[in-house]
Amino acid sequence: MKIGFVGLGNMGSAMARNLVKAGHIVMVYNRTRARTEGFASVAGTPAEAGTGEIVITMLADDQAIGDAAQSLLKAMRPGAIHISMSTISPALSERMQQAHAQAGQGYVAAPVLGRPEAAAAAKLFILAAGPADALATCRPIFEALGQRTFLLGDNPSAANIVKLSCNFLLAAAIESLAEAFAWTRKAGIDPQVYLDLLTTTVFTAPVYKTYGRLIAEEAYTPAGFKMPLGLKDVRLALAAAESSNVPLPMASLIHDHMVGALALGFENLDWSALGRIAALRAGLPPL
Amino acid sequence: MKIGFVGLGNMGSAMARNLVKAGHIVMVYNRTRARTEGFASVAGTPAEAGTGEIVITMLADDQAIGDAAQSLLKAMRPGAIHISMSTISPALSERMQQAHAQAGQGYVAAPVLGRPEAAAAAKLFILAAGPADALATCRPIFEALGQRTFLLGDNPSAANIVKLSCNFLLAAAIESLAEAFAWTRKAGIDPQVYLDLLTTTVFTAPVYKTYGRLIAEEAYTPAGFKMPLGLKDVRLALAAAESSNVPLPMASLIHDHMVGALALGFENLDWSALGRIAALRAGLPPL
Amino acid sequence: MKIGFVGLGNMGSAMARNLVKAGHIVMVYNRTRARTEGFASVAGTPAEAGTGEIVITMLADDQAIGDAAQSLLKAMRPGAIHISMSTISPALSERMQQAHAQAGQGYVAAPVLGRPEAAAAAKLFILAAGPADALATCRPIFEALGQRTFLLGDNPSAANIVKLSCNFLLAAAIESLAEAFAWTRKAGIDPQVYLDLLTTTVFTAPVYKTYGRLIAEEAYTPAGFKMPLGLKDVRLALAAAESSNVPLPMASLIHDHMVGALALGFENLDWSALGRIAALRAGLPPL
């Protein structure tokens, strides 16, 4: 298929490469031109990337997506499909769905689970929602990018909600580890012994291993996922849940700790630096 | 070895049986006599069970342990060892350590991770702390009961702290699932689809599978671990952390939700009925 | 002075009347025409009301103010001043300040403290911020509306922040009363005795008397200030504080309880129905 790909960050560039590998004709766009190196076809504007059958956006936040979507709306042909793969607010997803529908264009939300390495290995999990025929059209694309696609119905924003809820669950696991390590460390228990114990008994999921290690070693830099991005997702989760009249008290608690992290200048640390915040609350010096 | 075993609940009776299987001479005591059936040697009082080389207590709470410990202190011979395997407060563990030391007796804290099935299969994880020589003496016992023993130093209460912190982490995982399911369900996402998605992607740990299923199906009875027991452990965690001047905000939040669960009459539901509490907060009717 | 007044709600209509009484030439605008009855000069559009020396906006929320501000920007003459007296986000206030400055127009933020009765009696407290000369020009207007004006510097959004912080403090007092009444009532203490005790000893401020009585009697309707408006202000407070990297954990807690109130259909109850939410959490039936 003829695919435009807007947004070549760590995730996006790996994904676009996998689409090329799978034999698609891919025209990429990125604001910073340098990252387009190695791609055969490079668009000068988002609109130019929007002239194929499919255009995929993989951008940082609602602001960036919203700007790009304005251009795409005008550039896309009737029947073309916009696949929004970024982590954005369900509210923006709904607005884009309506705008594309009015323009006779298709819209599918398909945010992903997985880190850049999974993106490079085409091992992402894809959370897809939208009209059944559009999803069917997109199937080869999802297969080129991920190991499994979850179909979440014909309402695109459902996929965005599920994605945000997963990031909320990750943040909750991190915060719980942050508090548990601060407590046990202050009570004299060796963080490495504790980490080994947790991750070989009840908490064997990779999430606990990955973040448990970062917290046990206070290895918050270089950041895999920076604190402000974590805060953004928790904020989106709170707002989306609120629009359904659902309180998320644990998300509120995490939100406040992340805001406090930024107050202390942690904007370049990994979001697992909630561990440092918990340690500070307990009066513990850095390791 | 000649071992007394006090407390034949679901966990204790399975553990005592494994000690018999391993060739130890086991004299059991239980308040409700019926549960001692099938054991060759039955004590009439906790004190009588305390006359061997080792006495193990596996009772419901601080109150029960504290009462038994009074009897054992008087009955145990110098050099005999009390292995406290219940989930109790670190503060009580410290008091028992001192009392036994004054009486020339040994004391080891060795709470366990695992449910009754794991106890029956001798697959428990044992969190042990106490004087090195006492731990060495207890080694064959731990090997008869569990698949792995973690040695947590010579301060018995460290083992109790680690055990409580594990239960806090479990409760945190449950509460996060409770909120995520309430939100996504209200947003129209099928709980079974959501459960499958979570547990085959990022949250593959058994904890998420077990409790995710209970919440997705609102299957809170029969209870694997009743709400008041969960609340007890969270309360003990908060008190123990406070004694080290460590706040545990997530534990406080969970505590309050559990108290609210009891206010609604949930005392016989599984502690994963935090899922029902989250659903009620969101205005969702029972499934 | 020649003053336009946009927004004749319960507060606005009382305020506009006081300006007329003070001898100003007032042209009012309201979306629902019926409320303009009794005013000599009625504008057909917000823009028409913006043609004098001063235009005051007193509208429900950011959305309404933002829409009106677009019209005013085009209609106002250079040197005319927009006094924004609504409770809005500091962020919107900053955007309006910049837009008016670019158009050579003045902008002052002057939200008020006080209920409709205080507005009618010209007993409001006015929280004003903006350029010193603009504040000086507005002085006679403030004097016609309130009993005292607090000058909060030349940065208009400071006044909006202070106003939101006052509403946060009110919400916190309400929530604390909600919890205290739920607890003491469940413990068998008569709510009226308790109310009398509180408000004649330590908590003599009108806030505790007013909201204490509403909670003691569960008199949540008719609403003086509806739950969704309270939630809006707490949400604005959280967002504004977050933009300064300041966590407000108490506001987060109240936010979640208010969202839960809407989940239960409390959108027409007074915001003091946090008392009902606390009672429900405690398993208490309505009075």
Added chain:
Amino acid sequence: MKIGFVGLGNMGSAMARNLVKAGHIVMVYNRTRARTEGFASVAGTPAEAGTGEIVITMLADDQAIGDAAQSLLKAMRPGAIHISMSTISPALSERMQQAHAQAGQGYVAAPVLGRPEAAAAAKLFILAAGPADALATCRPIFEALGQRTFLLGDNPSAANIVKLSCNFLLAAAIESLAEAFAWTRKAGIDPQVYLDLLTTTVFTAPVYKTYGRLIAEEAYTPAGFKMPLGLKDVRLALAAAESSNVPLPMASLIHDHMVGALALGFENLDWSALGRIAALRAGLPPL
């Protein structure tokens, strides 16, 4: 009447003096002998102070009261009344009530509202509960100590609950001020201007004036009421409410902040140093 008075702290010594002034025969006891200076009749033990018609205890905490109560139980004559005026747990109050009843002695709980200056001026508010005849006997004592007595029924622990709930409400007011000052100060608003604004408009109660000033000036030492005492009362409130299955989420939040204050070494600061904790969370340096 012949009255024993146990506990001559800042509150107790002022109260005992007022009983002497009112013409009662007062025998005082204090652990630290120096504080008994100036009193005509000094007991060598709590028991000795318990031999009159009435014995009043005014001690620091449950531990101190519990110890004294053991002695008093044995020393008091049948029909004598123990008035417990300290801030203690409702649970301890219930145990003392039962023990005194079994010994044929009377028991009244009568904690007070007011600071040492109010105690000295006989301007305390007295929260009294117990059997009607015992309360009638105690009336002249209450009149010698306070400006008003609130009768809270025949269940002594009700008075203890009300007292704890008042301290919870105070703590909530302090925490809300702490957060509001941290936010507005970081947003560039002068704390003194803000204090003046708050306390002359909506928050005119002495509580807001007193604690608002301490927070605005960060004047946390010398402490009027030390952080560990505040934490003790919040802890008692949480435990008492929990025993009625009532969650107090605001108390939990305050509890955690107070524990964090102790983690930072604030044990000698006033409990309003919650203001410093909020400032630290916001990344603000000390004034």
